[in-house]
Amino acid sequence: MSTTEIAMAELTSPPLLSPKEDERGLDNIVPPEYSQTNDDDHVAGVENSALLVDSIMSWRNVVAFWIFGLCNNFGYVIMLSAAHDILFTESGNNTNSTTPTSNANITTDKCTHLICNSQSTGIVLLADILPTLLIKLTAPWFMNRIPYIFRIAVVIIFSVASLLIVALAHENWLSLLGVACASVSAGFGEITFLSYTAHFHKSCVSAWSSGTGAAGMVGALSYASLAGWLGPRDAILCMLIVPALLFVSYALVLDRGLTSTVSDTEPLLPGADDTTKTRVVKTMRDLPLLTMLKLLKPLLKYMIPLFFVYLAEYWINQGLMELLTYSQCVNWIGHKAQYRWFQTTYQIGVFISRSSVNIFPIKHIWLLSLLQWVNFLFLFFVARYQFIPATTIGILILFGIILYEGLLGGGTYVNAFYRITKEVEPEYKEFSMGVASCADSTGIAIAGGVSIPIHSYVCDLVGVYS
Numbered sequence: 001m002s003t004t005e006i007a008m009a010e011l012t013s014p015p016l017l018s019p020k021e022d023e024r025g026l027d028n029i030v031p032p033e034y035s036q037t038n039d040d041d042h043v044a045g046v047e048n049s050a051l052l053v054d055s056i057m058s059w060r061n062v063v064a065f066w067i068f069g070l071c072n073n074f075g076y077v078i079m080l081s082a083a084h085d086i087l088f089t090e091s092g093n094n095t096n097s098t099t100p101t102s103n104a105n106i107t108t109d110k111c112t113h114l115i116c117n118s119q120s121t122g123i124v125l126l127a128d129i130l131p132t133l134l135i136k137l138t139a140p141w142f143m144n145r146i147p148y149i150f151r152i153a154v155v156i157i158f159s160v161a162s163l164l165i166v167a168l169a170h171e172n173w174l175s176l177l178g179v180a181c182a183s184v185s186a187g188f189g190e191i192t193f194l195s196y197t198a199h200f201h202k203s204c205v206s207a208w209s210s211g212t213g214a215a216g217m218v219g220a221l222s223y224a225s226l227a228g229w230l231g232p233r234d235a236i237l238c239m240l241i242v243p244a245l246l247f248v249s250y251a252l253v254l255d256r257g258l259t260s261t262v263s264d265t266e267p268l269l270p271g272a273d274d275t276t277k278t279r280v281v282k283t284m285r286d287l288p289l290l291t292m293l294k295l296l297k298p299l300l301k302y303m304i305p306l307f308f309v310y311l312a313e314y315w316i317n318q319g320l321m322e323l324l325t326y327s328q329c330v331n332w333i334g335h336k337a338q339y340r341w342f343q344t345t346y347q348i349g350v351f352i353s354r355s356s357v358n359i360f361p362i363k364h365i366w367l368l369s370l371l372q373w374v375n376f377l378f379l380f381f382v383a384r385y386q387f388i389p390a391t392t393i394g395i396l397i398l399f400g401i402i403l404y405e406g407l408l409g410g411g412t413y414v415n416a417f418y419r420i421t422k423e424v425e426p427e428y429k430e431f432s433m434g435v436a437s438c439a440d441s442t443g444i445a446i447a448g449g450v451s452i453p454i455h456s457y458v459c460d461l462v463g464v465y466s
Contacts, residue, residue: 058201064254065197065204069211070218071246072189075159075182077219078239079128079166081343083121084322084336085232086166086175116459117322122451125318127179129444132187136438139191141292143434151192152250158185159243167236187441191434194417198430202421205433206357209414213354216347216406224340295428296435302365302416303439309369309412310443312376316405317346319451320376323383323458324398338395345399349406354414361415368412375405383458413440 079086143151158181165178190212197204219239226235325338333341362368379401381387388394417433424432 058203060253060255061200062203062207064249065193065200065207066211066214067245067249067253068189068193069208069213070215071159071211071242071249072155072193073186073212073215074219074239074242075162076128076132076186077216077343077347078223078236079124079162079179079182080121080317081220081223081340082166082227082232082236083124083318084117084339085227086124086179087117087119087121116455120319120452120455121322122318122448122455124176124179125314125444125448125451127176128183129441129448131180131183132190133438133441133445135184135187136191136434136441139188139434143191143195144430148192148196151188152246155185155189155192156243156247158182158188159246160240163236163239163243167233190437194433194437195430197421198426198433205417205421206355206414209357209417210351210355213347213351213410213414217344217351220340220344220347224337224344227340228337292431292435295432298424299420299432299436302420302436305365305369305412306416306436306439307443309365309372309409310440311447312369312372313405313409314444314447315451315454316376316379316402317343318448319454320379320383320458321346321402323455324379333395342399342402345402346406349403349408350410350413351406353407353410356411357414357418361418362411363415363419365412365415365419368408368415372405372408372412375401375408380454384461 162178162181162185165181166175167178169175169178193208194205197208222239223235226238229235230238321342322339324342382398388397416436420432420436421429
């Protein structure tokens with residue numbers, strides 16, 4: 001080998017280590033600055049990976065709670081959208097017919113708003129809300145002792161039962177029993193999932209609210225479409241896919257890893273940096289009865305507007321809406337179909353407003369309640385005096401007013417619970433969410449009761465019974 005070749009080999013070969021250096025390893029001969037940089041990069045990489053995993057898990061939970069809201073309120077919405085058809089079932093009519101209701105027994109051929117059922121749809125509303133109200137009034141005081149998996153199983157079982165009973169029933173009492181099962185499922189589910197949001201990031205609350213709004217829109221829209229195509233009975237049977245979706249969301253979509261080693265009654269809430277989860281030592285079980293009662297007072301500023309906005313809203317929906325449908329006036333939409341699409345329009349408004357809280361939060365929710373009562377009074381006078389023309393323009397005006405009604409109701413709901421998540425102390429949040437949900441149900445229940453006499457009053461004055 002030439003001298004030049006030997007010199008080149010020495011330059012390109014790695015330096016020989018002394019035995020002492022060989023024992024310490026190569027790390028000790030790397031420049032400290034280079035070694036520290038690699039360590040920092042490694043730590044940063046691990047942190048970024050952890051943040052990515054947390055972000056994915058967070059989005060899984062947001063999606064899961066959106067689906068929970070969708071599925072939980074779906075059956076409840078279907079029963080209200082089908083209220084007109086359910087009453088015809090109770091009267092022995094064929095509810096799987098897709099043809100418009102015959103007007104042969106109507107004593108006038110005048111174009112009119114008021115073709116009245118002998119029974120108000122408020123009866124269906126009562127069956128759809130009273131079990132929910134009973135559950136909401138009692139459950140916050142004991143439900144914390146029931147594991148969430150059992151609660152969700154109850155929600156799914158009653159949801160399936162309600163759809164099967166209503167779709168297959170031919171008797172008055174059996175139809176209303178099916179509606180009551182939907183009410184149990186929705187009420188038990190609402191207080192369960194609202195409380196469950198206390199175990200997760202606060203974005204899950206807005207996801208839940210958006211899902212409940214979507215339930216109204218998707219439920220009413222799907223029922224109105226399928227009932228016109230397949231008939232009411234088969235349309236309701238198609239909805240059995242919804243409780244199956246709820247099960248899949250809980251079993252496969254929701255990330256329960258953070259709560260797997262913690263009691264269902266021990267919430268996990270965001271820490272000060274809003275990225276980590278910390279355990280709350282005081283749980284629902286630690287709250288004595290006196291403390292629970294004291295917590296009610298600061299909740300009244302949310303509960304009172306919720307109560308009044310829902311009282312006016314459902315008084316419109318179940319007391320007035322069926323009195324605002326046209327008969328023998330508009331050829332492009334039948335009498336029964338008008339009620340279904342009014343309900344769909346209302347639910348679209350609810351969905352839009354319930355999904356808007358992160359973009360357009362509203363602090364003074366009492367204003368929305370006041371505007372809803374103005375809406376109620378206006379529509380009452382429309383039903384009583386029929387001053388909106390019975391034309392295509394008139395029905396489009398009514399669709400616009402009903403959309404506005406949904407915007408007011410959904411906005412009040414989502415902003416009330418959003419304010420609770422921001423203002424109530426973490427250890428009391430789970431209880432507060434459950435109790436506040438009683439306000440809207442109480443308003444709905446009273447609306448169902450007062451809808452019956454107002455239906456009879458208006459129909460006796462200016463209506464025609466079908």
